[in-house]
Amino acid sequence: MNAKAAEALIKRFNEPLTDTDILAIAKLTNLDPAALRVPADMQGPDGEAPEAMLSPFAGADPSCLMTDTNCPIMSWNIRGLNTPARRAVVSEAAEAHKLAILCLQETKIEAWSRPLVREVGGARLADCVVLPASGTRGGAAISWDSSVVDVQSHAVGQFSITVSVIIMATSTPYWLTTVYGPVDDSRKDEFLSEVARAAPPTNNPWLINSDFNLIYKASDKNNSNINRRMIGKFRAAIDATGLREIRCKNRRYTWSNERDDPTLVSINKFFCNNAWDALFPSFLLHATSTSCSDHCPLLLAAASAPRRPARFRFESFWPRFPRFHATVQHAWDRPVASSCAFRRIHVKLDRVAKDLKIWAKGFFSSTRLQLHIANEVVLRLDIAQEHRRLSSSELGLRKQLKLRVLGLAAIERARKRQASRITWLRAGDARTSFFQAKINSRRQKNFIHAIHTTDSIVTSHDDKAKEG
Incomplete structure (x- = not known):
């Protein structure tokens, strides 16, 4: 029919x-x-x-529901957009990766103009919401491609920008927050409180990214000079808002002080809640070249998997x-x-x-x-x-x-439970969303995002097949 x-x-x-x-x-x-x-x-x-x-x-x-729609998002602490050369680097990155959304931190720009927005994002990312810098300190911006996404509303705080995003191809909504955390420890409690207030209503998809200037586990730093009190507070804030980290596939640390014996820290991150993860199960996070900054740009985009012939899968029910x-x-x-x-x-x-x-x-x-x-x-x-x-x-x-x-809802739940490989729970003891989160986690772990050869790195599936 x-x-x-x-x-x-x-x-x-x-x-x-x-x-x-x-x-x-x-x-x-x-x-x-x-x-x-x-x-x-x-x-x-x-x-x-x-x-x-x-x-x-x-x-x-x-x-x-978004599983096949690529809407690349990049987050980057650019360490200042005060020179034409830096703005050209950002514009080139946005064009090269065909970004739908670009989140920038530490822009160090107090007054923005329409020509400046176009110079940074190019013709593709012509719309923008900004958090002005205080003199030449701080600042953030979210730019987007209006032919791909529609930003319905926005809120600008002291450390963050939150926007309501709708993917135009599928009319799928979610919330996006970009933050620039303070370096001064005395202001970090205030920053974490603002992050908690930015959380949308329960079950609304939410993605948050940026330079948090915080870590939530000791392994995020390459030395033992860590503030365990702030680690505990950051971890508590993450748990309270129901967030989970989207792990970077090709880098362990995202910032370096660029000395001979460098301090390496993972302070640039993406977090999401379960509702967002369910909408975007195939999205993977990669770091690109630091270029003119000492922070890694983080690129979140759909991983196109090769088509495989249908296999026989026995269902337990x-x-x-x-x-x-x-x-x-x-x-x-x-x-x-x-x-x-x-x-x-x-x-x-x-x-x-x-x-x-x-x-x-x-x-x-x-x-x-x-x-x-x-x-x-x-x-x-x-x-x-x-x-x-x-x-x-x-x-x-x-x-x-x-x-x-x-019956159909029960079948779907039983199918997801089997696919999640969770055998220590009975079928009625957890939500379907729990099993779906486990399925997504296993899929991301099993995905081979790149193959390193002697002289190059291949990422496309055709090139991976040749190397294999």
């Missing part, structure tokens, strides 16, 4: 649905009365299935569904024309896998899309019930769809 047919079907809710309409909806949501009760019993005691529908992103098409055992038995009992025992067992396992893929496609294909369709149809029937009496067929469909919603 195409989009036009689905739209025409939605309009038919103004009058009682015919049997043909109900059959079409049942086909769209893959209703199978024999299988409905099984996933409904999997929902667990925590009521996760209905709660999952309360997310502000639940109504969106799952295929467009399959044996509970109708015809599973019969499908396995039928595939296993078919004769194999081979005298080699290893060959026979290989063929049998291959047949079982192929038959189970066909069987599972009938039950579980496009699970998330079916879940959203089922919710939309239930909503339409709820609205129709306010204006007319639902027929017995419509009431039966609505009851089955509600059961289908519970």
Whole structure:
């Protein structure tokens, strides 16, 4: 069924649905009365299935939730934009990486102008929100490409800038904060309080970056000259706001005092909450050349993975569904024309896998899309019930769809639990978002971001394949 047919079907809710309409909806949501009760019993005691529908992103098409949209973000303590040469370096970096958003710290510029914004960000990053410097100290700026992102609102504090970002290609919103932490320890409590106030409402995606001038663990510095009291306070602030670090893939430290025996510290960081991480699971953080600064520019961008052929993955909940055992038995009992025992067992396992893929496609294909369709149809029937009496067929469909919603949500949670490799929790003992966070973490650890050869570093997948 195409989009036009689905739209025409939605309009038919103004009058009682015919049997043909109900059959079409049942086909769209893959209703199978024999299988409905099984996933409904999997929902667990925590009521996760209905709660999952309360997310502000639940109504969106799952295929467009940012996983394939590249929106590169760079954060850089530039140590001053007072000279044309430094501004040219920043502009070249923005163009080279096709940035959608550029966050700068320690700009040392008190008065900004439109020509200055264009000189720094180029024609691409023509819009800007700034935190003016105090004389020639401090200062920050966020520039963006208005053809890629839309900044709805902003707030400028003493140490930070917070903006509301919407990715125009997908209409996906999140909050972005860039900060420049004070060097003076006496002002760091005030700085951490401002970071806490910048946190958006619970469950809103939030990304925060910049030069914090703080570390939250001793390993972020290459010597033992550390302030453990401030480490504890920074760590407490991170925990209180629900943030986790997005680790840099190719650098351990981001700042150097550039002496013969240098002090190296990781004070430039990206943090995000679980909601942001769920929207951008494929994004990776890399450091680029320090260039004219003593701080590493940090580039956060999507890692395009090579397309792989679909592999067979057994789902732990399959044996509970109708015809599973019969499908396995039928595939296993078919004769194999081979005298080699290893060959026979290989063929049998291959047949079982192929038959189970066909069987599972009938039950579980496009699970998330079916879940959203089922919710939309239930909503339409709820609205129709306010204006007319639902027929017995419509009431039966609505009851089955509600059961289908519970089942689909339970299936998604069980699938994510298995993919996360978390085996010490029962299926009903944690949120789906917990398992998704673990899946994202494993994906980032398993990704090979670059291969170092004798004379170069390769990052594209074609070049990696050649080197391999």
